[in-house]
Amino acid sequence: MTTETATRHIGKSISRVDGLEKTTGELKYLSDLLLENSCHGKVLRAAHPHARITRIDTAKAEALPGVVCVLTHRHVRGLNRFGIAQPDMPVLCEDKVRYVGDAVALVAAETEEIAKDALALIEVGYDVLPVVDDPERALEPGAPPVHAKGNLLHENGVAKGDVARGFAESDVVIGHRFRTQMYAHAFLEIEAGTAIHDEKTGVITVWCAGQYPYRDQLQIARALGWDPEKVHVIASPIGGAFGGKDEITIQIYLALLALHTQGRPVRLQLTREESMEAGTKRHPFIIDFKAGAAKDGTFKALEVEMVSDAGAYATLSGPVMNLAIEGASGPYLWPHTKIHGRAAYTNNGFSGAFRGFGTTQSCYAGEQIFDMIAGQLGMDPIDLRLKNALRRGDISAMNHEIWTSVGIRETLLVAKESRLWRERHARRGEFAPPLFYGVGVASEFQATGLGKGIPDFAGSHCDLEAGGTVVVRVGGIEMGTGVMTAYCQMAAEALGLGMEQVRIVAGDTEETPDSGTTTASRSIYMIGNAVTRAAKALRKVLEAFVAEHWGDGHTLEPGGVFRRDGVSLGLAQIAQRAASLGTRLRGEGHFVHPEADKDFGDGLPHIMYSYCTQVASVIVDAETGEVRVDEVLSIPDAGRAINPQGIEGQSDGGVVMGASYALLEEVLMKGGRFVNANFTNYTLPTAVDCPRRIDTVIVEVPEPTHEWGAKGIGETVTVPICPAICNAVYDAIGIRFFEIPITPERLTAALDANPECKAMRAMRGVGLA
Amino acid sequence: MKLQGYHTPKTLEETLSILDAEAKRGRSAAVLAGGTDVMVRMREGRMRPEVLVQIEALSDLAAIDESAAAIRLGARVSFAQLMTSKVIAQHAEVLALASRDVGAPQIQSRGTIGGQLGTASPVGDLLPPLVALEAEVIARSVDGERRVPVESWLRGVGVCDRRPNELIMGVEFRKVSAATRSLWHKAGPRRAQSISKVSFAALIRLSAERRVEHIRLVFGAVAVTAKRAAKTEALLAGQVLTPALIQQAQQTAMMEFTPITDLRSTDAYRRRMVGVMLRRGLVSLL
Numbered sequence A: 001m002t003t004e005t006a007t008r009h010i011g012k013s014i015s016r017v018d019g020l021e022k023t024t025g026e027l028k029y030l031s032d033l034l035l036e037n038s039c040h041g042k043v044l045r046a047a048h049p050h051a052r053i054t055r056i057d058t059a060k061a062e063a064l065p066g067v068v069c070v071l072t073h074r075h076v077r078g079l080n081r082f083g084i085a086q087p088d089m090p091v092l093c094e095d096k097v098r099y100v101g102d103a104v105a106l107v108a109a110e111t112e113e114i115a116k117d118a119l120a121l122i123e124v125g126y127d128v129l130p131v132v133d134d135p136e137r138a139l140e141p142g143a144p145p146v147h148a149k150g151n152l153l154h155e156n157g158v159a160k161g162d163v164a165r166g167f168a169e170s171d172v173v174i175g176h177r178f179r180t181q182m183y184a185h186a187f188l189e190i191e192a193g194t195a196i197h198d199e200k201t202g203v204i205t206v207w208c209a210g211q212y213p214y215r216d217q218l219q220i221a222r223a224l225g226w227d228p229e230k231v232h233v234i235a236s237p238i239g240g241a242f243g244g245k246d247e248i249t250i251q252i253y254l255a256l257l258a259l260h261t262q263g264r265p266v267r268l269q270l271t272r273e274e275s276m277e278a279g280t281k282r283h284p285f286i287i288d289f290k291a292g293a294a295k296d297g298t299f300k301a302l303e304v305e306m307v308s309d310a311g312a313y314a315t316l317s318g319p320v321m322n323l324a325i326e327g328a329s330g331p332y333l334w335p336h337t338k339i340h341g342r343a344a345y346t347n348n349g350f351s352g353a354f355r356g357f358g359t360t361q362s363c364y365a366g367e368q369i370f371d372m373i374a375g376q377l378g379m380d381p382i383d384l385r386l387k388n389a390l391r392r393g394d395i396s397a398m399n400h401e402i403w404t405s406v407g408i409r410e411t412l413l414v415a416k417e418s419r420l421w422r423e424r425h426a427r428r429g430e431f432a433p434p435l436f437y438g439v440g441v442a443s444e445f446q447a448t449g450l451g452k453g454i455p456d457f458a459g460s461h462c463d464l465e466a467g468g469t470v471v472v473r474v475g476g477i478e479m480g481t482g483v484m485t486a487y488c489q490m491a492a493e494a495l496g497l498g499m500e501q502v503r504i505v506a507g508d509t510e511e512t513p514d515s516g517t518t519t520a521s522r523s524i525y526m527i528g529n530a531v532t533r534a535a536k537a538l539r540k541v542l543e544a545f546v547a548e549h550w551g552d553g554h555t556l557e558p559g560g561v562f563r564r565d566g567v568s569l570g571l572a573q574i575a576q577r578a579a580s581l582g583t584r585l586r587g588e589g590h591f592v593h594p595e596a597d598k599d600f601g602d603g604l605p606h607i608m609y610s611y612c613t614q615v616a617s618v619i620v621d622a623e624t625g626e627v628r629v630d631e632v633l634s635i636p637d638a639g640r641a642i643n644p645q646g647i648e649g650q651s652d653g654g655v656v657m658g659a660s661y662a663l664l665e666e667v668l669m670k671g672g673r674f675v676n677a678n679f680t681n682y683t684l685p686t687a688v689d690c691p692r693r694i695d696t697v698i699v700e701v702p703e704p705t706h707e708w709g710a711k712g713i714g715e716t717v718t719v720p721i722c723p724a725i726c727n728a729v730y731d732a733i734g735i736r737f738f739e740i741p742i743t744p745e746r747l748t749a750a751l752d753a754n755p756e757c758k759a760m761r762a763m764r765g766v767g768l769a
Numbered sequence B: 001m002k003l004q005g006y007h008t009p010k011t012l013e014e015t016l017s018i019l020d021a022e023a024k025r026g027r028s029a030a031v032l033a034g035g036t037d038v039m040v041r042m043r044e045g046r047m048r049p050e051v052l053v054q055i056e057a058l059s060d061l062a063a064i065d066e067s068a069a070a071i072r073l074g075a076r077v078s079f080a081q082l083m084t085s086k087v088i089a090q091h092a093e094v095l096a097l098a099s100r101d102v103g104a105p106q107i108q109s110r111g112t113i114g115g116q117l118g119t120a121s122p123v124g125d126l127l128p129p130l131v132a133l134e135a136e137v138i139a140r141s142v143d144g145e146r147r148v149p150v151e152s153w154l155r156g157v158g159v160c161d162r163r164p165n166e167l168i169m170g171v172e173f174r175k176v177s178a179a180t181r182s183l184w185h186k187a188g189p190r191r192a193q194s195i196s197k198v199s200f201a202a203l204i205r206l207s208a209e210r211r212v213e214h215i216r217l218v219f220g221a222v223a224v225t226a227k228r229a230a231k232t233e234a235l236l237a238g239q240v241l242t243p244a245l246i247q248q249a250q251q252t253a254m255m256e257f258t259p260i261t262d263l264r265s266t267d268a269y270r271r272r273m274v275g276v277m278l279r280r281g282l283v284s285l286l
């Protein structure tokens, strides 16, 4: 870590380098690309959530004028499977369909309309199988198997001490069962892209948003049975992903189609409905959460049992459950723990990576239980959390030492001193029935990076190019989080340049080095380290080059000017000399993530965490059941803020997304079929549904293993807000919700069922109930 | 069936003869006004017209006309017009209040009153106000013009009284007196771009001693069409409005409807909201 010196860019709120072109709409996303002479693709999806395929006949579709090709599993020459953690998802189903988004055939045609008509002409015979739509029942003996190996996709657990003893030593023990809903990423940019097969070079180029272009390249090549070198993937910029473009979406379809269009480009764009049905979701969870504490609030024992509904395929369900396990303890010290979880295959769509990655679910349960414990003990909920908050060097609930930075205590102290928290009782009096005011708090720690045993590395190149511009190359992508601006800041700072002297090239398997996946809140930390090291390396290269060609004694001044005896030498001049000599002036930077000393498989545990506390106030209308989030205070520990404005943006968006998880959004399914797979009935919040006010206070507890002390906060800012709102609703009306979202229907039904809760008593007092 | 034709008639006569000719040929023709229902439904396959008749050239249909006692709205009058018109603010405020809660600015600019009447959705937000205003729908074809009260125009979920060769010309209703209060409330899953779970429009005139002299209470989304709470109206008519009477009215109204549970809400919640909206509306008059 560098010591605190004056910085020019780091720690400054700087507008996004891509902000203007995004605001004006000038920026072209990969889904905007329409090459001349393109064919148009369509995907035939499964007609049933669970069925055996008896026959596929494409003759009629092929005969339709304007159809260029119709492809089935027979055209998949390599491995007809994909999947990040284990490839169990068919590219094109050969014998069985397991969810309604399963792809059975592909069509390319002269127009999208013809392609759509052709889909209707493909005949697929099915033997319908019983639908598995409940994850707990899926795991019972005798349940119809979704996969030949059975429905248990993943099982893992961690333990520390002796929970039986811990509960025996507790003065208060509280346990409850919680449920979470299926949740959609609902990114603005629907999956769309273009591919072309260059018959001369033999290379297929795929332009399609994806969170890890190098892994997409590998999965495409594996399905084609090709050398990855022959597959060129361009994956950035992305119009929103939130984890939903981590797994392969349509990249393999694009590549397959491009092989059968005689060198013509092929474009494929899903519909919103198709995107909702076929794409990744956030797992519904069933969580039995039990915790015990001593009279003074000291946490004693924690026992958690979870089942997640993975849907039809594995993708990242194992790692997601692992993070739920890891996150279940919260950022607290526990002497005795037993945490266990299973992921079940069902026919309910398929679930995978989603911002928060499993911690969202276990934090939602745990932070309510901890609040209940505080209530039972008559303790201030923040004091309870402070009493148990982790410190650097503590042994985690999984028995490993957390030797990285820990800022949870600092976030809690900001919350405790906040106006929102201090005035929480006083403000109650401003509201009369049917309106009730309440304030809640919750904290989280979010594992960052890929975790134990999973290769976690990042590379970056920094080149001085013609005209004196420094070009930073990263394999990571921009999906709206603002990382490109942060990379620019870090490179410019390390080289002493202005922001405008640095340009970023991202997410292209031919142009950029492998920087790993843009997930797991890892970019600022991992890629940021690689970029900074590459920039520092370039600085050395430049100094050596200048010494060699213009002699010793130059000093590098801000703005990239080398000076000696009043004579200055600019970067453009240096670049010109290098070009004339055929020399490439490049710095390379690499970083490998540190690892924990314990190993529970599939990335469990991590060694680095981001921390966040959020406070929310709500106004509940006990007649209409509507919950309005009034104010939110979001307090992430960023290690060190590279771009405070960027963090505020992430925090605002995270809060809105998490509030909607608590109150509004739910993917509804019935018998393996989607009920509200469109934006008419899958209700996203609009601007007027957002909290009235969101404030972000950034806490900085520098992380020693980062070049500037930074850590990622992209996920943690969306997690505690949901239980904070649940706790605020309890504070307001005296009812706990063990199921989300807390819709007006659920809230009013709960009021009717709890005539003795504090809200109902107050309502009766004024003749409103 | 695929779309086979797209007409852009320049005059009313031309429009009517196209509609008549298409009806005689047995082709399903849909009038295209703002398109905010047509485009959505065609894409979803819920509506499969063989021809579209676009009526953008019929500028007369975009007028709000005021006579001494009545107001006439052309079928192409948009939500945005209703929100900003002085005539509406003065004589039919309930339409402006409801329009403000429709969609968002884009839909308010495109969507029309003719489209509300043509779609005849149980959740059409202008329909409860039009029923409360006792508006008449004016429909015309080559055979002549008819007037149908909105209540009988709306026949079921997505079903209206329009004949295949008819163009909706607009609606007409008597001006609301200055002493009459307009009430509007909409509950949806969110606060904008929201499909009503329950909506409520009312026109109520009280005497100086709060005796109910005129009352129309209409609910949307709790029956197959926008529907008056007839029993509750009868309970309140001629009575002096008191907290006790309001409580009684709330109970009566809740029992008047048998709403359904669907993906947007539950029967219990809808019924509760009928009572809450009525109570809050009436209390605001005290």
Ligand SMILES: Cc1cc2nc3c(=O)[nH]c(=O)nc-3n(C[C@H](O)[C@H](O)[C@H](O)COP(=O)(O)OP(=O)(O)OC[C@H]3O[C@@H](n4cnc5c(N)ncnc54)[C@H](O)[C@@H]3O)c2cc1C
Pocket: B030, B031, B032, B033, B034, B035, B036, B037, B038, B039, B040, B055, B075, B076, B101, B102, B103, B104, B107, B110, B111, B112, B113, B114, B115, B116, B117, B118, B119, B123, B124, B125, B126, B162, B166, B167, B168, B169, B193, B194, B195, B196
């Ligand atoms: C995003 C979105 C949000 C929406 N929000 C709301 C809302 O909050 N509340 C609400 O009530 N509605 C809402 N709607 C629905 C829609 O905007 C309304 O129903 C609107 O009134 C339709 O008017 P239009 O002019 O667009 O009708 P069109 O789509 O043009 O037509 C609708 C129907 O009426 C027929 N029709 C139209 N004009 C005539 C005529 N003159 N003669 C004969 N038939 C005719 C058409 O043939 C068609 O059957 C929303 C729609 C969208 C897309």
